[in-house]
Amino acid sequence: MTTSTLIAIVVVVALVLALAVVAGVVLNRRRRISLREKDETEARPEVKGGGYQAGGGFSFASGAATAEPETARTAESSAPEHPVEERTEVEGQPGVGDDAAVPRDTERRGIVDVELPEDTATAEPAAEPTAEPEVPAQPEPEPAAAEPVAPPEPEKPEKPAAEPEEIEPTSGRLERLRGRLSRSRTTFGQSLLGLLGAGDLDEESWEEIEDTLLMADLGAATTTEIIERLRGEIASRAVRSPEEARAVLREVLVDALGQDMERSVRALPHGDPADGGKPAVLLVVGVNGTGKTTTTGKLARVLVADGRTVLLGAADTFRAAAVEQLATWGERVGAEVVRGNEGADPASVAFEAVSRGGDSAVDAVLVDTAGRLHTKTGLMDELGKVKRVVEKKAQVDEVLLVLDATTGQNGLMQARVFSEVVDVTGIVLTKLDGTAKGGIVFQVQRELGVPVKLVGLGEGPDDLAPFEPGAFVDALLD
Ligand SMILES: Nc1nc2c(ncn2[C@@H]2O[C@H](COP(=O)(O)OP(=O)(O)OP(=O)(O)O)[C@@H](O)[C@H]2O)c(=O)[nH]1
Incomplete structure (x- = not known):
């Protein structure tokens, strides 16, 4: 082999290597998306806003217009199943991820049948079974401590004594x-x-x-x-x-975030209450301390500010302070409050509130229910019973599940169990002001297929806003 042939071979090999290096660099560049070469002349793509038309204010709807007809449930079909193996509790105690503190609903008391007021005979729907589902065989821990409590009659509704106070405008709250x-x-x-x-x-x-x-x-x-x-x-x-x-x-x-989800709160009456129409009925449910009572009060303020009349039902009979808390909210907005004594049967109080709301021809009855751990089967059944008993008197238009945004995955677990028991129609995500994990909004909607309708953004009385995907994302990105 001559020297010139050798040189030629070396040159060819060097050329091939150089070509391979250049090809590698080009391929790598192509896989990247560069944002550096900003072209000022290019038009920005048009961004569509959220389709939700709340217009910065709260959107309310009548249950009659949007609610699906309630089918009377039978005791058999409505009794939720909670196979032991699916429960996260261990012998009644919270499991990993559950609330660490011993919840107040560990208090043992029997669940009793409710003596309904006289006018039950005229109540609808008639198909409701007379027998409430039995308390599940799975006993609460320390069953011996359970004391049968006779359901005290709900107290007479209270007329607010104080002058109603100023309420922040309801429009532009999220802004x-x-x-x-x-x-x-x-x-x-x-x-x-x-x-x-x-x-x-x-x-x-x-x-x-x-x-x-x-x-x-x-x-x-x-x-x-x-x-x-x-x-x-x-x-x-x-x-x-x-x-x-x-x-x-x-x-x-x-x-x-689902632009097409229906986010109106069904809090408008069915017809004119002054002319025989029925009030809208809303149940507020959730685990202890998520913000149910606070949300019920805040929502009452929004409705009153919009010129609606409201009656509050304090069916959180586990905790006397919760009843007092709701009574105070009622006073502040001039709303009537129906309350039961501590230990009264919550279903009885809820029923009385709805009856009273009809008599008083209010636009909406908001019933605050007792917090309960989703892992407590008996208590969850009791919540189902509250709803069924109320349905003897009126259609439940909205079941708002209040979730604490700071609880993450545990909140999702709660949501699943609650929606099995009471057909949740809307989510209120509270304490979004106290968390860096606002993304829970995306997950909770996806998991449940139920829209987030309201968000709690503080402890103040007017720190409740309608949830609007566009405004929410803007708040996250600006
Ligand atoms: N930061 C913040 N705190 C809130 C919000 N909503 C409620 N809270 C606070 O959460 C605490 C519990 O609220 P409650 O309304 O008493 O909760 P609950 O679910 O009714 O509680 P139980 O009656 O025990 O079941 C209170 O201190 C509220 O002020 C919110 O959106 N943001």
């Missing part, structure tokens, strides 16, 4: 309270914007975006869906600038 979402905004919204706007989006960046979504409690399924959509949209729209990436992010998040 006004958007600052309360600052913790979620910092750890969720701003992290995402930082990652998407930082420049080259390689696999590592997408992993970080995924982690951010998971940390904010969006859940694995929603996170995967959002990442896939984001990747697709950013690539297909040839997104170049951080502003464009933000617009795409907003659109994807708003869509993931």
Whole structure:
């Protein structure tokens, strides 16, 4: 082999190596999405706002217009099944992930049949079975401590004594309270914007975006869906600038929140109450301390501010303080309160509240129920009974499940059990002001298929807002 042949071979090998290196670099560049080459002249993609038409205010609807006809349940079909193996409790004690403190509903007391008032004969629907389901065979721990308590008659409704106070305007609440979402905004919204706007989006960046979504409690399924959509949209729209990436992010998040979900609170009466129409009936349910009583009071204020008359039913008879708390809310807005003594049968109080609401021709009856751990089968059955007893008198238009946004996965577990027992129609997510995990909104809706209708953003009396996907996402991203 001559020297010139050798040189030729070396040159060819060097050329092939150089070509391979260049091809590798080009391929790697193509896989990245660069946001650095901002083209100011390109028009930003139009971003659609949320489809929910609350217009910044609360949206109320009549149950008659939207509620599905209630079918009378039989005791057999409505008795929820809670096989022992599915329970998270261990011998009645909270399990991992449950409330650490011994809940007040560990108090033992028998569940008694309710003596319904006289007018039950005229009540509807007639198909309700006369026998309430038996207390499940699974006994509460320490059954010997259970004392049969005769259901005291609900007390006479109280007329508020104090002058009703000023109520913050109900429109634009989410706008006004958007600052309360600052913790979620910092750890969720701003992290995402930082990652998407930082420049080259390689696999590592997408992993970080995924982690951010998971940390904010969006859940694995929603996170995967959002990442896939984001990747697709950013690539297909040839997104170049951080502003464009933000617009795409907003659109994807708003869509993931379900723009078409019906979020009106069914709190408007069926016809004119002054002319024989019936009040709307709302039950407020949830675990201890999630904010049921507070939410009931806040909602009453919104309705009163909108010119509606309200009656409050204090069916949280486990805790005298809860009854007092609701009575105070009633006084503050000039609403009548029907209350029972501590230990009174909650179903009896709820029934009386609905009867009284009809007699007083109010627009809405809001019934605050006792908090109960979702793991307590007997107490959950009792909640089902509250609803069935109320249905003897009137259609229940709305069952609002109050969930504490700071409890994460445990909140979801609660939601599943409650919706088995009482057909939850809307979620109120409270304490969003105290958490960085605002992403729970996405997960809870997806898991339950029930819309988040209201959000609690503070302890103040007017810190309740209607949930609007567009405004919520804006609050997270701005
Ligand atoms: N920060 C914040 N605190 C809230 C919110 N909603 C309720 N709270 C507080 O949560 C605590 C419990 O609220 P309650 O309304 O008493 O809860 P509950 O579910 O009725 O409790 P039980 O009667 O024990 O079942 C109170 O201190 C409320 O002020 C909210 O949106 N944000």
